[in-house]
Amino acid sequence: MPSITSFNIAHLHLLLNHVPTVGAILALGLLIVAFVRRDEPLKLAGLEVLFAIALLTLPVYMSGVAAHQKLKNQPGISDDAMRVHQDAALDGFAVTEFAGFVAWIALWQSRRRGRATPGLVPAATVLAILALVIMSRAATLGGDIRHPEIRADVSAASEPAGDPERFVASKISVIMVNSPWAWPASETIHFLGLSLSFGVLLAVNLRILGVMKRVPFAEVHRLLPWGLLGFGANLVTGMLFFIGQPNQYIDSPPFYWKMVFLMIAGANFLYLTVFRKAWPPVSNDAWDASVADKAMAVVSLFSWLAVLYGGRMLPFIGHAF
Amino acid sequence: MALLVWLESLPLAIWVHESPSVWAQPTVLTLHTMGMGVLVGASWMLDLRLLGIGRNIPLSSFGWVFRAVMVGLIVNLVTGILLFAGRATLWGTAFPFLVKMLLVVASAATLMPLRSYVLHGDPNQREVSGRARLLAIASIVAWSGAITAGRLLAYLVAG
Numbered sequence: 001m002p003s004i005t006s007f008n009i010a011h012l013h014l015l016l017n018h019v020p021t022v023g024a025i026l027a028l029g030l031l032i033v034a035f036v037r038r039d040e041p042l043k044l045a046g047l048e049v050l051f052a053i054a055l056l057t058l059p060v061y062m063s064g065v066a067a068h069q070k071l072k073n074q075p076g077i078s079d080d081a082m083r084v085h086q087d088a089a090l091d092g093f094a095v096t097e098f099a100g101f102v103a104w105i106a107l108w109q110s111r112r113r114g115r116a117t118p119g120l121v122p123a124a125t126v127l128a129i130l131a132l133v134i135m136s137r138a139a140t141l142g143g144d145i146r147h148p149e150i151r152a153d154v155s156a157a158s159e160p161a162g163d164p165e166r167f168v169a170s171k172i173s174v175i176m177v178n179s180p181w182a183w184p185a186s187e188t189i190h191f192l193g194l195s196l197s198f199g200v201l202l203a204v205n206l207r208i209l210g211v212m213k214r215v216p217f218a219e220v221h222r223l224l225p226w227g228l229l230g231f232g233a234n235l236v237t238g239m240l241f242f243i244g245q246p247n248q249y250i251d252s253p254p255f256y257w258k259m260v261f262l263m264i265a266g267a268n269f270l271y272l273t274v275f276r277k278a279w280p281p282v283s284n285d286a287w288d289a290s291v292a293d294k295a296m297a298v299v300s301l302f303s304w305l306a307v308l309y310g311g312r313m314l315p316f317i318g319h320a321f
Numbered sequence: 322m323a324l325l326v327w328l329e330s331l332p333l334a335i336w337v338h339e340s341p342s343v344w345a346q347p348t349v350l351t352l353h354t355m356g357m358g359v360l361v362g363a364s365w366m367l368d369l370r371l372l373g374i375g376r377n378i379p380l381s382s383f384g385w386v387f388r389a390v391m392v393g394l395i396v397n398l399v400t401g402i403l404l405f406a407g408r409a410t411l412w413g414t415a416f417p418f419l420v421k422m423l424l425v426v427a428s429a430a431t432l433m434p435l436r437s438y439v440l441h442g443d444p445n446q447r448e449v450s451g452r453a454r455l456l457a458i459a460s461i462v463a464w465s466g467a468i469t470a471g472r473l474l475a476y477l478v479a480g
Contacts, residue, residue: 188472191357192465199362202389212382222375223366305355312354316347 004256009070013063020060020096021139023053024132027103031125043121044110047103048270050128054100055266058235059259061093062242064142065169066250081145083167088138090169090243095134097235099127101228107273108224169243176244183244186237193237194308196230201265201304204272205297208289217278217287224273231269254317258310265303268296328409338407346404353400357471360393361464364432367439371449371457381444387436394429415478421470428463431456 030046033039068082102124106116164170176182200223206212207220242249249255278287289297328334337345367386370378405412412418438453 184473184476188469191354191468191472194354195358195361195464195468196365197362198358199365202359202362203366206385211385212378215378215382219375219378223369226369226374304358308355308358309351312351313343313347316343 004253004260005251009063009250010067013060013067016056016060016063017139017142020053020057020092020135021132023049023056024096024099024128024135027053028125028128028132031121031128035125040115044107044274047107047110047121047124048274050103050124051100051107051270052267054097054103055263055270057093057096057100059263061089062249062259064089065242065246069246069250077145079164081141083164083169085138085141085145086169087167088134088141092131092135092138095127096131099124099131101232102127104228104270104273105225107270108221111221111274111276111279112218172240172243173245176240182240186240189233190237190241193230193233197227197234198230198304198308200224200227200230201269201300205301208297209294210288213286213288217275221272221275224269227269248314252314252317254310254313258307258314261303261306261310265300265307268300268303271296272300322410322413325409325413328406331406333403334406334409337403346407349400349403353397353404356393356396356400357468358393359389360397361468363389363393364428364460364464367435368457368460371435371453373449376447378447379444380439380442380446380449383439387432387440390432411478415474417470417474417477421467421474424463424467424470428460428467431460431463435460 027046027049030042030049034042034046064086068086071077072079072082102120106120106124109116109120165174176186203212203223204220204227207215207217212220277293278289337349340346363386367383369375370380370383435453435456438450438456
């Protein structure tokens, strides 16, 4: 049976790597048309795309790091060029995540109050432009790795490699590996964040499954930002682990499954945020979810447990820490 | 000490600790983490409500929290004992482990008065007493401390 890690990771990166730029263009297009037409539903669609892109950028970045680890000793591929690309991609990743975060806040407020705080959607739009610009630079530098013939400054292609320690990713890695407290502290935060996120998703999904039936859905929806807070803490600390010791993760089957289920759980989180069925004017007293929504709640809880399983099993299946 | 040595000699304890099977220590440890997520997560949802997040939810709607906490507590008691038994003489005498146990007991203890406060009051009650708010803060802090202590055990006690 082929394993989840048996495909070529560089190919996966080549497949995924257009998502952040093309996705940002799509989100921007929707937002700009929505502004011009004053079309609220279209604006929400733009914000939803932006959040989805922020989610998908995670595997894009990680597959890039994995491809670098696999290819760095191959002749004809410049390790320096890959590191330059990777640092630019890390900047792009950070801005894209921030854009997705602002887009999520706007979506959450829109669901609750009918509209987001003034200025929030324009802010998300500006961040999407910024993410597109920075990601385009990363994409250009990525293209240079295997296509030196299209480089703007051909002479730079033959420059001697600089000190690899000058890159941000390398600096993060040095701190994570050498500091006696950085890894344990990040792990502690990762576990606290896990409990917070899981608690929120437990409450919201249990409501959909019929627990707390007297409570209007809007009231458990109020908890979602706390779930995102826990998730944000885990995104930051998780990235510190991944950048710190990429080789512990890039060949590890539980890590791939963890990412797959994280994408499912993230998509479900977006669905719960914009979930319309349980809101007024639909009578929200003792509102009962459809069978499909109940099935979705079960999938959501299962996915979070699978994310947790994949993470906790990392030291045992595949790779020893 | 004799008890700790006896615990360590139990076949089940030895199996959990030494078997290369994925069903031994890896699964027990993972279940312990899942139990933590359910236990602490559910407990924190009640704490957030008591501190004013979701003010309109009647307190009596939080009965599910105590059922979830019960499930988490039982899973973690069983898995915790299994993890403890295999290295009973190590954990049983390690100061950081005793600190963790103290924090877990303290956290769970905050839930007892909260349970009667939430479940035996007026079914439509929405106001929260100052004492319940203090208990909620104590619960958040104690669970955070217990998780921190548990996580740091791997670094402070050579196991």
